[in-house]
Amino acid sequence: MAKELTSRSENYSQWYQDLVIKADLAENSAVRGCMVIKPYGYAIWEKMQAQLDRMFKETGHVNAYFPLFIPKSFFSKEADHVEGFAKECAVVTHYRLKNDEENGGVVVDPEAKLEEELIIRPTSETIIWNTYRNWIQSHRDLPLLINQWANVVRWEMRTRLFLRTAEFLWQEGHTAHATKQEAIEETIKIINVYADFAENYMAVPVIKGLKSENERFAGALDTYTIEALMQDGKALQSGTSHFLGQNFAKAFDVKFTSKEGREEYVWATSWGVSTRLVGALIMAHSDDNGLVLPPKLAPIQVVIVPIYKKMEQLALISKKVDSIVAELKAKGISVKYDDSDNKKPGWKFAEYELKGVPVRLA
Template identity: 80%
Template sequence: MSKGLPKRSEDYSLWYNELVKRADLAENSPVRGCMVIKPYGYSIWEKMQAQLDKMFKETGHSNAYFPLFIPKSYLSKEASHVEGFAKECAVVTHYRLKNSEDGKSVVVDPEAKLEEELIVRPTSETVIWSTYKNWIQSYRDLPLLVNQWANVVRWEMRTRLFLRTTEFLWQEGHTAHATKEEAIEETVKMMQVYAEFAEKFMALPVVRGVKSENERFAGAEDTYCIEAMMQDGKALQAGTSHFLGQNFAKAFDVKFATKEGGLEYVWGTSWGVSTRLMGALIMAHSDDNGLVLPPKLAPIQVVIVPIYKTDEELDKISAKALDIMDKLKNKGVAVHFDRRDTYKPGWKFAEYELKGVPLRIAMGPRDLENNTVELARRDTLTKETIDLNETDIAVYIESLLEKIQESIYQKALNFREEMTTEVDSWEAFQDLIENKGGFLSAHWDGTAETEEKIKELTKATIRCIPLGNEMEEGKCILTGKPSQARVLFARAY
């Protein structure tokens, strides 16, 4: 259980890795850099996936599926795109194995070399836009709003469960539009969908913004993003939405007949979030006792643990527990009654605390006599006794889960505000990035050279240029050259 879990203040990285494993979320696989997502971890991802999928469909998108393999020549068609992903691509060169001469193993059959190598998708823009060429002929075919849930491979040298793995799960939306304005509107809309999901369901406050040119998606004209703050003072990119302009349409010759009878290239977007959101959920809310899950994404929102000595006591408690369960299920609450007799109540308490279950109900013989239950909140670690004669337990718990959701969000928001600092000098910038961390709101002269130099000197990158930033004349913290507005710097995952 949580006993012996490293403390965040002593070794945040070790705390994170141990928590992921001990809470039964994921483990390393036999393939270096890949992971096995365990049932409890996958059930959280499923809840994320279900809610996002609902939001995508509410905004007019449909799901499809495209191939895992991409012909190498496709990646060559969009220069900046291939340059951005070239170092991360896994390449398939042969299509067959054969027994070795000694018969003890298998080897690659040299006669089975592919005519053209295939890339295991790092992202799907190229294969999807080659398909769109067949789907789009007229303005009547637009907009085309497609999403796919898939896995992708980006060959990583330094990996960490959920945050950066060679293979990961995600969704990627790919849309085509008749006008630039419509495509930009779509790009911003999907960034806002991600922000709404993060804040309302993950209880994770995010900054909405635009990436600098250096940090932009390879092949995009603009990248919109949401940035979150983790408890160790590092930022995490929680979602991106890209305005592709006509870059991929031109690369794959995707044109449409306009209403006026002309022929024009379509305008594109792509947008995605991944299982990295699992890492964000863990690092933003959890504590030294284990996971802290917001109720809206918790696989088990309420667990009932019986405290008993005899089978007769267990039977009586079970009858009461089942009655409470029925009432909670009618309110849509995900409730679990743990009547395992192989573990003591104290062990179960520690298990559900480690796994981040938002609310625990404990019931013993004395509770039956008094018609009471004990409620324990995971977010605050506080307990209270509820008199069932005076309280509608289902209504009370439904309201309490909403309060827990809001409390977790507010705590994360307060932390982010504490960790956001305006900086006006290079000396202060260096000191804060080294000793405090968090978001540093500072002036930048707008050049890629200065951005790279700041990164080289401090390991801090421009996380985003926040949307709605007021114009504010100032001087770049490094060069002293004129700046029109502040941007957010941070060290990041």
């Protein structure tokens, strides 16, 4: 198997890049800064997504979906927020193409200019809080605990697969509360959920803390973070939870009538993790032979490779393996029996080691 990796000691950054490509996790796309997540890489993300979704729902959150496009005027309503994201925004100015009769191909139709430009979401606070204005009138409507699974676009100049790309997948939670204390408690609860997931499912140690004023999320009063520790001695920001105060409620005029009959602004949080977690998983555990995946997140937890000389032997082995496979599946263990005859066992062992399958049986 000609899939030799650059060693970590030689060039840690190149080792990471080699491993992502050679383990078939992802590759660069035709669009600069964007990646194609391949089936094996996406299977890891699906495992993460499923567990996080369970954890969010156990803490009372529900899923919804909001538009990809955000009117430019929405960003003007929260000054700190727009300043933090302005340099990364992708902007839609037209809604139609037309054939280029002179040169062939297609061109943007100059007559199809939008009345107002649309921002492709870098994050969804503005579109969501504009919506919440219609959903929240009374203290009975609170708390509102919403999560969204989506893609976002931030026009990054220097990109690395999973760690920093122009488009990435993530979840973003957006909650509304009647009191400041409730919102602060929500912010801390979620950073603890993220830490629990990182440590008990990813098996990655993290440090929880509060971001400095210069590093906090644009438009937040406080940003809590988990920093995951990598093999090269560096920390990787792996999840953030923001106490937004009443900034977005005031910007979008989201008020409610309190139990005492007073009209008050809502208190807010937002929080998110992304496909960067896949990069963190790779860098925290893997070695010069390939991926090292924790069993809870491995797409294939057990692989069985038969060793035989004659097809009659394979038939006998397969008959015995069938019951083993059934027993493992009954226990909720994902198992693959690789009886393909176009590759030798040695190739298969090396391939499954590269892909980080936790248990490999022959």
